Amino acid sequence: MIKNAKKQRPVNLDLSTIRFPVTAIASILHRVSGVITFVAVGILLWLLGQSLSSPEGFLVAHAIMSGLLAKFILWGILTALAYHVVVGIRHMLMDTGLLDETLIAGKRSAMISFVLTFVLSLLAGVLVW
Numbered sequence: 627m628i629k630n631a632k633k634q635r636p637v638n639l640d641l642s643t644i645r646f647p648v649t650a651i652a653s654i655l656h657r658v659s660g661v662i663t664f665v666a667v668g669i670l671l672w673l674l675g676q677s678l679s680s681p682e683g684f685l686v687a688h689a690i691m692s693g694l695l696a697k698f699i700l701w702g703i704l705t706a707l708a709y710h711v712v713v714g715i716r717h718m719l720m721d722t723g724l725l726d727e728t729l730i731a732g733k734r735s736a737m738i739s740f741v742l743t744f745v746l747s748l749l750a751g752v753l754v755w
């Protein structure tokens with residue numbers, strides 16, 4: 627009996643055949659963007675402190691932010707923040723019952739969140755460069 631049960635167990639270890647639903651991807655990215663935002667707060671506060679410390683400190687902060695890599699990182703931070711806020715609002719709309727908690731509504735709002743974040747990310751790029 628036990629032998630049979632073991633034989634019939636479904637086994638699917640081929641990761642390339644496993645697809646995450648769009649709602650799961652939206653959820654995982656929300657946590658990732660939250661962690662990025664958390665780390666970014668430290669970086670941005672340090673940069674603010676540096677720029678406010680003295681006229682020389684401001685020039686140092688200005689020089690740091692003139693670099694291509696720094697601008698790219700700032701753009702990434704703003705994109706992560708935009709995504710976190712957009713999906714955070716989606717979460718709160720679902721929590722308050724203003725957004726249906728059905729699969730179809732979840733999929734649709736996840737897709738809308740991706741599109742909104744894409745637009746906000748483009749705007750962030752314009753702001754940074």
Ligand code: HEM
Pocket residue numbers: 656657660661663664665667710711712713714715717718
């Ligand atoms: C400094 C700003 C922020 C930081 C560092 C931050 C960080 C995080 C992190 C790390 C999580 C994941 C928690 C987990 O999955 O266990 C989270 C969740 C969440 N955040 Fe933020 N967040 C920030 C701002 C915001 C804002 C402005 C909103 C609202 C628009 C928001 C809405 C949410 C919501 C609703 C959740 C829970 C999502 C869930 O239930 O899975 N957050 N946040």
